[in-house]
Amino acid sequence: MTEIDFGAVTRWMDSAGLPGGPVEDVQPIGGGTQNVMLRFRRGGSNYVLRRGPRHLRPHSNDALRREIRVLESLSRTEVPCPQIVAACKDEQVLGGAVFYLMKPVDGFNATVALPDLHASDAAVRHAMGYSAVDALAALHAVDHERVGLGDLGRPEGFLTRQVARWLGELESYKRHDGYPGSELPAVAEIADWLEARVPTSWTPGIVHGDFHLANLMFAQDSPAVAAIVDWEMCTIGDPLLDLGWLLATWPDSENPSPAAAHVLGAAGGLPAPAELIERYTARSTRDLTAIDWYTVLACFKLGIVLEGTHARACAGKADKATGDLLHRAAVGLLQRAEAIIAGARTCWATQST
Known part of the structure; x- marks a missing residue:
């Protein structure tokens, strides 16, 4: 159904102190041609997971790290942008891919x-x-x-x-x-x-x-x-x-x-x-x-x-x-x-x- 190892994701979420429980309502988000994005629910909260493309390119993880940094910095401004819940910059957690969780955008x-x-x-x-x-x-x-x-x-x-x-x-x-x-x-x-x-x-x-x-x-x-x-x-x-x-x-x-x-x-x-x-x-x-x-x-x-x-x-x-x-x-x-x-x-x- 997905290309994401949710066992690894949930272990990481637990270590980050996020709400626990089973992963529910997993849905891929389309509209793009490169990065993998999935919406899911866990512990009463909704999330969107974003990682690099299925075939990671040489700089895919660096690009995601850059995106994480920018979004965290812009969260203190009036610029409309997604809100990061937690980010994993360690490539070893999810099979070589950096990823982050954000709140779903109501749009x-x-x-x-x-x-x-x-x-x-x-x-x-x-x-x-x-x-x-x-x-x-x-x-x-x-x-x-x-x-x-x-x-x-x-x-x-x-x-x-x-x-x-x-x-x-x-x-x-x-x-x-x-x-x-x-x-x-x-x-x-x-x-x-x-x-x-x-x-x-x-x-x-x-x-x-x-x-x-x-x-x-x-x-x-x-x-x-x-x-x-x-x-x-x-x-x-x-x-x-x-x-x-x-x-x-x-x-x-x-x-x-x-x-x-x-x-x-x-x-x-x-x-x-x-x-x-x-x-x-x-x-x-x-x-x-x-x-x-x-x-x-x-x-x-x-x-x-x-x-x-x-x-x-x-x-x-x-x-x-x-x-x-x-x-x-x-x-x-x-x-x-x-x-x-x-x-x-x-x-x-x-x-x-």
Whole structure:
């Protein structure tokens, strides 16, 4: 039924002083493609267990340790995020996997299904888009030094490292047997465009690293964000990459992408990208002059990240259908980056005449 050794989990829970008794109502939680998540009940309390993927990758446990640290630090802020009950950073307890228990979030994933309130009212869906931006602005307003995350990342040179870092990641996929190599479009051209235009002035802060609608839980009775989830890519860097990430994955009927093909996008009524930028501007002092650059970087980076699942699927280490889907999404993201670059060039040419 599950891939979790609940005997090991319950022994660890007992040692941590959590309520005892039999494990009941175990249910897998879907919606993701990587980490294993299960809901269960024990001793009158409900929990969600989160661990790395079934086939642990070299840095899966480090990523979970990072996520645990971030969530514990943000629990003292106004940022909506899951509440950790207890965390096990010892890999030996659960067959080599770090894991943690959190309280279930009273919310829903809007990319999977919509409650009647949200499905029936376009104004509510419009407000959901603004709530996503508000949650992001709240995160970016956190003083990372004050909450104890000053050493989480290396903000110096953060932007200048990005292109080389992700080109190297794409090259590393060749290690997977059966992977034919990257067929992503215009990788070199996009990389050149990015490296020629790196912003030189920005303020470091917390970067979620994977901020899009599928990683938000919305309240059942309002358009508010109940929790931002999936923090394993969090670091200290330029937070505007998160806004670029949201824009890169935002549903767009004129430039559709598999990365933004989901229930909420199909329902319509969401704010336009320009409205998201205006909303963020009203809630932040950050300079959005180069937001196209951040959006192109987000398309580039996320496309390469998704291609990694395709490479693992070719090697039999991930589901083939999922790998194929994410490859198509990666292609769509690179095509969206090309469209943004073309639009920027057109705008520049118009202004120059």
